[in-house]
Amino acid sequence: MPKLFLGIEEASVSFGQGEARVRALRDVSLTFEKGTLSLLMGPSGSGKTTLLSMLGCLLSPDKGTVFVDGEAVNELSEAGRTVIRQKKISFVFQAFRLFHSLSALDNVALGFEIRDAAASGREEMARDLLLQFGLADKLNLEPNELSPGEKQRVAIARALAGNPPILLADEPTASLDAEAGKNICKILRRQVDDQGRTVVVVSHDPRWEKFADRTITLCDGRVEEQVGVL
Amino acid sequence: MKLALQNILHDRGRFSVTVLGVSFAVFLMVFQGSLLSGFLQAASRLIDASDSDIWITARGVQAFEFGTALESRVREMAAGVPGVTDTSRVCMAFAVYRTPVGKQQVVALVGADPGVGRRFPVPDRLESAGEMSPDAVLYDVSDRKQIDVNELPAEVEINRHRASIEREIRGYGAFLGVPFLFTSYRNAVRYMDSGPEQGMYILLRVDQSYSISQVQQNLKQRLPEVDVLTQDEFAHKSRMYWTIKTGAGGAILTAAVLGFLIGLVVVSQTIYANTMENIEEYATLKALGASQAFVARIVLSQALICGMIGSVLGLLAVIPSINYAKSLIPWIHAPWWLPGAMVVPSLAMCSLASIVSVRSALTVEPGRVFRA
Ligand SMILES: Nc1ncnc2c1ncn2[C@@H]1O[C@H](COP(=O)(O)OP(=O)(O)O)[C@@H](O)[C@H]1O
Numbered sequence A: 001m002p003k004l005f006l007g008i009e010e011a012s013v014s015f016g017q018g019e020a021r022v023r024a025l026r027d028v029s030l031t032f033e034k035g036t037l038s039l040l041m042g043p044s045g046s047g048k049t050t051l052l053s054m055l056g057c058l059l060s061p062d063k064g065t066v067f068v069d070g071e072a073v074n075e076l077s078e079a080g081r082t083v084i085r086q087k088k089i090s091f092v093f094q095a096f097r098l099f100h101s102l103s104a105l106d107n108v109a110l111g112f113e114i115r116d117a118a119a120s121g122r123e124e125m126a127r128d129l130l131l132q133f134g135l136a137d138k139l140n141l142e143p144n145e146l147s148p149g150e151k152q153r154v155a156i157a158r159a160l161a162g163n164p165p166i167l168l169a170d171e172p173t174a175s176l177d178a179e180a181g182k183n184i185c186k187i188l189r190r191q192v193d194d195q196g197r198t199v200v201v202v203s204h205d206p207r208w209e210k211f212a213d214r215t216i217t218l219c220d221g222r223v224e225e226q227v228g229v230l
Numbered sequence B: 001m002k003l004a005l006q007n008i009l010h011d012r013g014r015f016s017v018t019v020l021g022v023s024f025a026v027f028l029m030v031f032q033g034s035l036l037s038g039f040l041q042a043a044s045r046l047i048d049a050s051d052s053d054i055w056i057t058a059r060g061v062q063a064f065e066f067g068t069a070l071e072s073r074v075r076e077m078a079a080g081v082p083g084v085t086d087t088s089r090v091c092m093a094f095a096v097y098r099t100p101v102g103k104q105q106v107v108a109l110v111g112a113d114p115g116v117g118r119r120f121p122v123p124d125r126l127e128s129a130g131e132m133s134p135d136a137v138l139y140d141v142s143d144r145k146q147i148d149v150n151e152l153p154a155e156v157e158i159n160r161h162r163a164s165i166e167r168e169i170r171g172y173g174a175f176l177g178v179p180f181l182f183t184s185y186r187n188a189v190r191y192m193d194s195g196p197e198q199g200m201y202i203l204l205r206v207d208q209s210y211s212i213s214q215v216q217q218n219l220k221q222r223l224p225e226v227d228v229l230t231q232d233e234f235a236h237k238s239r240m241y242w243t244i245k246t247g248a249g250g251a252i253l254t255a256a257v258l259g260f261l262i263g264l265v266v267v268s269q270t271i272y273a274n275t276m277e278n279i280e281e282y283a284t285l286k287a288l289g290a291s292q293a294f295v296a297r298i299v300l301s302q303a304l305i306c307g308m309i310g311s312v313l314g315l316l317a318v319i320p321s322i323n324y325a326k327s328l329i330p331w332i333h334a335p336w337w338l339p340g341a342m343v344v345p346s347l348a349m350c351s352l353a354s355i356v357s358v359r360s361a362l363t364v365e366p367g368r369v370f371r372a
């Protein structure tokens, strides 16, 4: 069997002990093909975020294996998983999580700095990315001066700094109005079509379905349904 | 490290407290350091001003200011020890001084033979003495108010003897609180009404072909009832007496340490508060792949930037303050390297103060980025 690009095998995660124990994921196996956009749906508490955290090397399963770019990462040390995140994975959050004291440009430039501290021309690269997302006149604004849609575009630019092959987004449009949300859907879709990135989006938003290659529905820590190409 | 700088600029209120804490610490450390340095210098100033190799004092004399008379045979016996080329006498006693207008004042009168050394303030030895009678009396500029003479020379009284104040000198201010007057040994014993053969200190010069410690050993054997010290030993003993035995040095140092501790607490509290306020951002940094070193550097940079600004402000405040203090505390003295050197403990303080904050930033779970 060829090594998985991105996926989990027989992974279980639980939180807490004894009576309070919550089984967030139960023996889940999933693969995410390179260059696809997968949508993770399911009711609140079904384990979507837990799954995304595992794929993002932010959480190790109690048992099972996590693959990132063909490498089993669940046995790596914290430092080892940090390096995987630095080189290969980026995140987009519902709450944007921009650095409040930095301008849009500096937020993205910091994304470059984290991925490659020695890289020169970080500001130019950051500017290019922001121009692509229609933020030419917002470069020097700070997060609190931006609209939610603009913040999310800056956050995506920061996530794309350094060109990571994998992008994981948790409810990226939940804080946005319809117009801004659709814009984000298109931007992430373009990352798959134009750049060949692998994108996993967690969302309740049914609008995502037509942008996704596949929709996975979780329920009670298990895969309930998979629709679309694998 | 733009993030560190921008975080500071965005939390100006809190970080100005940090900067103030550092300035305060630097101010106190430099000021107290100057007090201590000046105090140490003043405690052995007259001993250091002599050119002798060996000092003989009465047994148990702790400091220059507290000598007692030696028998005259001590000087004769010392002069007979091989290697001793020159003996001079120095005495010190408190005396009653009467200003030209009749006000009375206690003074410390110091008399010395011409042979004590060219930096020692005696009339016929002082390099700048010019035309001055050997019985002239000198005073330090810092005591001008208490000496209270309008023009020189001035006729005054010392212990009811007529005396002539002839010169104002610089750099011999003391911390006893009473003015020092300097004159020839011969003249001083006259004012003190003691026999001319007595001395409080016998200062010896040793021939270069002899080892000083050998001569010192020899003297100790022949003069078992007195203390025989090299000049450095007596200077050291005097400094230790004034700083350690009186507790003055401890008091000065305590204030400096207190400055350091208060700075430490202020800096650590403010840095910690800012770090906790931004803890979610440190989690984001780590989720995005920032290494532990990267995260630690940001927190530490914030502390060190404040440390640098605070140090500069502290120095800008303390240097004029020390200059001003000279009018009240004439012996205060900041060695040239002291202000610069205090930047080191101040930056060390900032690093120390950020340990807890660095730890918090390092231990925050990157996994929390999807919660909250
Ligand atoms: N760190 C945690 N500690 C305790 N329980 C957790 C933690 N993270 C998730 N859970 C629990 O695991 C289950 C799945 O959570 P999550 O993956 O966040 O679901 P979803 O994202 O689908 O809403 C929930 O019952 C949640 O309460």
Ligand SMILES: [Mg+2]
Pocket: A048, A049, A050
């Ligand atoms: Mg969730």
